[in-house]
Amino acid sequence: MKTFIQNGDVITIPAPTAGITSGDGVLVGNLFGVAANTAVEGEPAEVATTGVYTLPKATSTVLALGARVAWDNATKVVTTPGTGRYAIGVAVNDAGNGAATVSVRLDGIGTVAS
Known part of the structure; x- marks a missing residue:
């Protein structure tokens, strides 16, 4: 197809501020993903928008x-989910009070703060 660019599971963006x-x-903006590489501001960065990743969790949050x-x-x-937070997916394991991480299946869709 002439207009196809890529699947979109991993996209290249300029690394954001910092x-x-x-x-x-x-x-x-409204794009959430997990950095596949380390990059300084403005350099090309690969960001995964789908898949399952272990991410830091608010330790007092129970999921x-x-x-x-x-x-x-x-x-x-x-x-x-709550005011000022961006929906990103679903937890794929229980993560109780005191847990520092949770495994998340990313939705791969645009998000906006609720």
Whole structure:
């Protein structure tokens, strides 16, 4: 197809302000993904928009398998959906109070703060 560019599971973007580190959650506008490489601001960066990733979680947040999750861009952690947070997918494991991470299946769709 003449207009096809790529599947979109991993896309290349300019690294945002302050750059990114491989494995970090990245929010640029309404696009959320996980950095596949480390890049300084403005350099090409690969960002995965689908798949399952272990991401940092607000330690006091309790998430059950299958729970909708959101990204808190101020603190750079996964938490429950709420005002000012960006829906990103679902938890694929239980992550209780005190847990520092949760595995998340990314939706791969554009997001907006609720």
